[in-house]
Every structure is written in C-alpha cells, then in structure tokens.
Amino acid sequence: MDKQIIWSIKAKEELFDTLEFWSKHNQSNTYSSHLYQKIQINIKYISENNFIGKATNISGVRVIVVSNYLLFYQVSEKHIEILSLFDSRRNPKDINIK
Helix, strand or coil: CCCEEEECHHHHHHHHHHHHHHHHHHCCCHHHHHHHHHHHHHHHHHHHCCCCCEECCCCCEEEEEECCEEEEEEECCCEEEEEEEEECCCCHHHCCCC
16 A cells, blocks of 8 residues: 655755756757656655665654655655755765754
C-alpha cells in the first residue's frame, strides 16, 4: 500500500528554489519540468517501496539519488516525509537535514 507523501517546509523551499534557478539559468522551463517529473517518479517509487533508498548515518533517514540531487526522506508508520533536496555538486558539509 502506498504511503502518503508530505514535504517539510525546508524541502518545499529547496524544490521551489531549484526549479526556479534552472528556469532562470536556462531561460526556459524545459529542464525544470523534466527534473520535477524525475523527482515525482522517484517519490512514487519511494511511496511504493519505502526502503528503496540508501540508509544514511542519521537514524531513520534514507536518501535516493535523482539526477544530481539527493532526496532525503524519513518513513513513519503513516506517511513518508521528504526532508531535503540537496544538490550533490555542493560541499557535503553543507547538508543540513533537520
């Protein structure tokens, strides 16, 4: 059974900022739309197979790679919370999940 997906405020902001950045950078919404579709497909996979992502060193937090982005999430009994969308080309020391 698929679990409900919820986005943390931080993850929503990161998603919006990422899509907006690529729209402005490319002067087109094409890449942003493509990236958003990839993210949605992977979220569907996560909702169907909750533990498909790799476990992290943070208790209960898993990560899945979507293009150049790391999608961090946490599974609970009732839902899956998307915690962060992190550009993997940035310094890993900048990762701040919570």
